[in-house]
Amino acid sequence: MSSLSSPVVVVGITIVVVLVALLSTIGYIAYLRKRNITKRKEFKDEDKKGIDVPFFDLKDILAATDNFLDSHKLGQGGFGPVYKGKFPDGKEAAVKRLSSASRQSLVEFKNEVVLIAKLQHRNLVRLLGYCIEGDEKILLYEYMPNKSLDSFIFDRMLCVLLNWESRFDIILGIARGLIYLHQDSRLKIIHRDLKTSNILLDGDMNPKISDFSLARIFESKQTEANTNKVVGTYGYMSPEYVLDGFFLVKSDVFCFGVIVLEIISGKRNTGFYQSDQAMSLLGELFQAWRLWKEDKVYDLMDQTLSETCNTNEFLRCVNVGLLCVQEDPSDRPTLPNAFLMLNSEIATLPIP
Template sequence: MPASELGEAKDEQKTRVIVIVIVAVTAAIISGVLLIAYLICKSRTKFREKMENNVIIDRRIKSEREDLELPLFDLATIEKATDNFSSNNKLGEGGFGPVYKGTLIDGQEIAIKRLSQSSRQGLNEFINEVILIAKLQHRNLVRLLGCCIQGEEKMLIYEYMANKSLDSFIFDQAKGKILPWSKRFHIINGIARGLLYLHEDSRLRIIHRDLKASNVLLDSDMNPKISDFGLARIFERNQTEGNTNRVVGTYGYMAPEYAIDGLFSVKSDVFSFGMLLLEIVSGKKNRGFYHPNHSLNLIGHAWKLWREGRPLELIDVYSDNSWTLPEMLRCIHVSLLCVQQVPEDRPNMSSVVMMLGSESLLPEPREPGFLIGKNSLGVDSSSSKHQSSSTNEISITQLEAR
């Protein structure tokens, strides 16, 4: 190739490389500018939404606070009480946000729920708790002492519960030994009365929707108090059922009609209470329950023992006093009535409270909901699905005979 043509080829190649580099750099710059613009726009939108949400929540809470005469704590007081939200004072954390222990100047101990800045669900729960729990007063419901609304900080201040939550006792072998049956039965009755107040005795009819062991707090005398009303719903007095497309709560405690179809009512709370009652009696969690001889969950295990006439085997090893057995057996019986598959078959809480406190003959339970395991129940399940529960010849009256 002549030298002149070779030079022209090299020039064309250099020009091509330069053009490619310029195009690539220009594209990168444009992409970067567009990305920065998008991020700025998104950030401004989020900031605007956050400010709008802050205005809405401030107005609603301040309106409720004025109507209910709910005390308003200033941020400086809360920061001093918690040692500036020290990790040493942190009690736990949920969907709402972290919870801290605090001590006021006068020595009063308090629990502070601090709304997480990133929790959209927490914002809704915050409003819900202020609107609901401030209007409710009962010895078995945790008491709201006030709130703190300052800038982006939004907090709820509760009475401090020295023994924390029920799950820390009943699912812990060491702590479970210091919770004898007499105290467990006292706790069961207290939870039942608190739930009865929500359903029938308060000026509002409240469906809790998230009753579970971790939402039952214990004071210094081991008195139970239902907490966490972020997911609760208000019912009209003539309303019997609600429906939602957004199922919230804790699997393992949800009633079948709520978990599957989004239907909730007082009977869905009754199911949760029955599940909690089984856990208190057995000392075992429903979720993650393991038995070496079968793959049933806790409900399935309890139902199997009941049908076979061996309900005593469900009882935790924390008590060997024979005089307490009738109460334990009655609690197992009541729990199985509460977790029945069909909501109409379950008792209401007023009946539950009466059944727990009397020695009257109880109806036989029908097949529970969520009677599941890794394998099917086989004969037990198929034979009981459409039968009357009279196949179990055991009754509380017979078991209580001395």
Template structure:
């Protein structure tokens, strides 16, 4: 009886001890989890506060530089719009006014009291592009004025709102015509040639003729906007970089841009220069001629993308087979082949082999026979996910919602 009682007490004590240990462990785990959650919340709060402080500082800086009438920033020549004006112009950011959405956030069409139509890019709280890109675009594009660059009319920095106000482009982006079989026929060859020349002029201005030497770094069909007369205007300068002094190239660990338009040396090694934009321009030229996206598959046996497919046709003397069927049969063959040759010269693998944009402008008006022979393009074969040979999709095949890709690579 005594032994039974002793064993009973011992077992009960053991169970009680295990129970206490179990509770202690659970308590410690919960405490660590809550502490970790609090730390994450604190970091997020600090980041938002820092961004808000940065943008508030920017707003103050812009406000301080306003002239006596309070309408423009002296240093940036950039008007500041108040939130009420922008809200009224866009119907309080109504669904009906929404034009689309990209990495920056939603874009709305609006009309000011003077009947001027505007496009409003509203920075989303979940934007994959962010405050840095917003500031970059405000400071940079405000200093640029060219007929082939989209014009920034002003910005709105009020409370948590960050918005860029642009001139409205009634025909939208180039890709909405180029890669849509139902609308591609609206781009006849004279229009396409005019678009090629206009983009070239805009890039030449950025690289050589503006007060600043600027590398766009995200030149693509969706970043070419078309006005009511189908004149092209380069847009979206959030990723652009200013070259200072005698810099000819820069090495970066933060590679930004869109797959299919990136030059090999930039995508692989993080090295960018004016020749990076030249490569992107060459891709655009071949897309404009063909109505096809670079990242499609146009020779399944060799997995050739548009660059590889064009190169193959060119070497076989079949270059005209690349021409978009939507153009029809009536086009100046010599001019088309000259543009194709210029495009191939721009996408050569080695940056030193590619022409400058000033040379490109001369080439576009020269006899094709006088131009140098192009060498093999870079990235002639697909390395990423397959995309069918189709020109009907309006979506950028390289990212969701036309968001530019940002890659982080250790150097």
């Protein structure tokens, strides 16, 4: 009898151990899921108290965008697509759906929302709200009916809609927005991805700087930082950032200079190459510099501007644009100085 009972006891004990282990595993998984749900709820119910913009429910966003229908897509950025959303009260918004491949944590996402919510300036796109639910992280911005600046200045049909006065006002508006980011806001912010596609135009063609995905906050006395991963758009990134990973306020100044030259020429800067002697900028920067040296600077002008152009303002724009894209950051002006040079009637400006 004992010879039969021994295996039965062993089997019984084994079954009990397996069941206990299984139940423990199920219990632990349930605990983890509950903890994650609790964390998510805490972000919505507690952490959102530090955010100055409203939280939107995912179901409302899905309804406003027809479940992110392709026909509602406004564009595709490096961090995800942007859709036009229309809500029941008639309000419209640009809905930025962050890519699921993004490694941004909930804390990092909240910090980004808090940062953007604090930026209030007429030349910065306004954040209307945010959503985080499951794997979805979404930002809602004010909708810009005229989309981005690049869709006008690089399109041979639409560029005629921007006369010289409009383009000069856009340049000054971008400068005002950057001055606010660099010195007038409560936070000192380097944009790091300033380009014509990130300059949006409202119904009155006023420029608004957008997309702060790569923006970095600087301490009040901090002048530079570095990164091991260079991200941005070739043609706009400064030499010190491309080659060494260093970025500073003057890196945004470089981007501004590129944009100024693109606006007045209607041509896109294409990038760079590195030779044995030094870095050489290609595209419109090289062309602008060559024409400047040969005293043929009017050849740089977009021909659609020939009848409306203010020649004094045009020359100042070329001069300031070239000052801003100088290789050595210390040679570039600050944004406040660049703005003053663009607005002034000073006879002699610094020579790039």
